[in-house]
Amino acid sequence: MPKEACLTTKTSGAREIIEEAGLDGHLGLAFAIMYERSLGGDSPFAGYLQLLPFQECVPIVWTLDEVNELLCGTELHLYWKENILPILDLAPLKLNPKFFGIEQYFAAKSLISSRSFEIDNYHGFGMVPLADLFNHKTGAEDVHFTAMSSNDESDTDVDGCNNDEGIVEEEALAQNSSIDMTALNNGNCNVSDLDSSSLSESDTSMLEMIMTKDVSSGSEVFNTYGILGNAALLHRYGFTEQDNSYDIVNIDMELVIQWCSSVFSDRHSRARVSLWRRLGYSVCGSQDSDYFEISFDGEPQIELLSLLHIMLLPDNAYHKLDLSVSVAGNYDESNGTTLLNGDIFPSKAFNMNNKSLLPKKVCDALLSLSDMRESLYGLKSIEDDIEALGRCSLIRERKLYHSLMLRINERKILQRLRNYASQPFKNKITNHGSPRKKLKRTTKKTS
Numbered sequence: 001m002p003k004e005a006c007l008t009t010k011t012s013g014a015r016e017i018i019e020e021a022g023l024d025g026h027l028g029l030a031f032a033i034m035y036e037r038s039l040g041g042d043s044p045f046a047g048y049l050q051l052l053p054f055q056e057c058v059p060i061v062w063t064l065d066e067v068n069e070l071l072c073g074t075e076l077h078l079y080w081k082e083n084i085l086p087i088l089d090l091a092p093l094k095l096n097p098k099f100f101g102i103e104q105y106f107a108a109k110s111l112i113s114s115r116s117f118e119i120d121n122y123h124g125f126g127m128v129p130l131a132d133l134f135n136h137k138t139g140a141e142d143v144h145f146t147a148m149s150s151n152d153e154s155d156t157d158v159d160g161c162n163n164d165e166g167i168v169e170e171e172a173l174a175q176n177s178s179i180d181m182t183a184l185n186n187g188n189c190n191v192s193d194l195d196s197s198s199l200s201e202s203d204t205s206m207l208e209m210i211m212t213k214d215v216s217s218g219s220e221v222f223n224t225y226g227i228l229g230n231a232a233l234l235h236r237y238g239f240t241e242q243d244n245s246y247d248i249v250n251i252d253m254e255l256v257i258q259w260c261s262s263v264f265s266d267r268h269s270r271a272r273v274s275l276w277r278r279l280g281y282s283v284c285g286s287q288d289s290d291y292f293e294i295s296f297d298g299e300p301q302i303e304l305l306s307l308l309h310i311m312l313l314p315d316n317a318y319h320k321l322d323l324s325v326s327v328a329g330n331y332d333e334s335n336g337t338t339l340l341n342g343d344i345f346p347s348k349a350f351n352m353n354n355k356s357l358l359p360k361k362v363c364d365a366l367l368s369l370s371d372m373r374e375s376l377y378g379l380k381s382i383e384d385d386i387e388a389l390g391r392c393s394l395i396r397e398r399k400l401y402h403s404l405m406l407r408i409n410e411r412k413i414l415q416r417l418r419n420y421a422s423q424p425f426k427n428k429i430t431n432h433g434s435p436r437k438k439l440k441r442t443t444k445k446t447s
Helices: 015-021 025-038 064-070 075-088 102-115 164-175 181-185 230-237 253-263 266-278 302-312 315-328 360-377 382-391 398-422
Strands: 116-120 124-127 143-147 207-211 249-252 284-286 289-294 337-340 343-346
Touching: 015 025, 025 102, 025 124, 064 398, 075 230, 075 249, 075 398, 102 116, 102 124, 102 230, 116 143, 230 398, 249 253, 249 360, 249 398, 253 266, 253 289, 253 302, 253 360, 266 302, 266 315, 289 398, 302 360, 360 398, 382 398
Parallel strands: none
Antiparallel strands: 116 124, 143 207, 249 289, 284 289, 337 343
């Protein structure tokens, strides 16, 4: 696939407008899509655009009522409240409402979210005809999308994407493309007429979708969009997968502090969190949203276990540890645990299968946190959700179906967390735990 056949900010007729306005990334690509749509049949991408739906059924184009009702309590709902709602409070862009209104903008964003690929440093993200036809299947990739860097034939750092030499090189490639775009749009270009060198690894003007394994005749050919849980799949592509092993549930730091303050006091919570941070621990997330991950198997992050233990330490043990860290700084985590005045709490080297080292009070805290996190889904139980999913039609009620799938999968993880905290401790310590699947609340598509 020639890069010039892809709809990007560099190939769009709106290139000068986009560059003068300084529209970068997905915002620039969204404007390019709206601009080419406004040209109708005069757009060189008209044939491709007419094959696309106006918008994809992803949550960015759902109404607020649908988001609040269908996604209540899910990781996607929490992400929406933290990142999307503040944007909606801003004044809308002053654009021609016929082609550049808010509805058209979010429709374009939904297409970018579900269909765009990262092409190279020069073009950035773009819409790639044909390559976006393949459906996703986790861990079952039949084809792989690949592109040669525009700046170098080997892997190039992103930091080098804005150098002038790379831009000049890519523009020269565009002007001397091995395919006549006019002929291609008119259907007069035959792939067999192309010089075989145009598909070689050294041709940076081309993209390739390569078969990675044999596929039986009549079987669907799948791509893999990445290692993504259902929250990310629904947010970006508008669908979910049953029993997705990459699903996680996050427990916000705010929720942990709320639990601790209800048992002790706000001052107690702040002091224990401060000591925990001085011991070298940190959480996932950004400055505005700190959280701990619960894996698909229901295993909590070791950082959460350590924080709970510190919050539950007796005052004398807490003061001794605080003094030790402040004065001597002799905290040793090499053996995976720290023994302080008869109290054992895990360090970052702790094996997740060493459950026999977790005191009951920490497990009781995990049970309380799981109940608090569960309450965010509302009054309906997981049994109610499962029953509703059984009555739901994937074809007629797509939003409801995938929202229920997300809710159910997340609530099953909380059930596994409860089992983790409730099962009798093992008398024998094992040392062969499997690594946790670490996923962040938001991920970037790597196609």
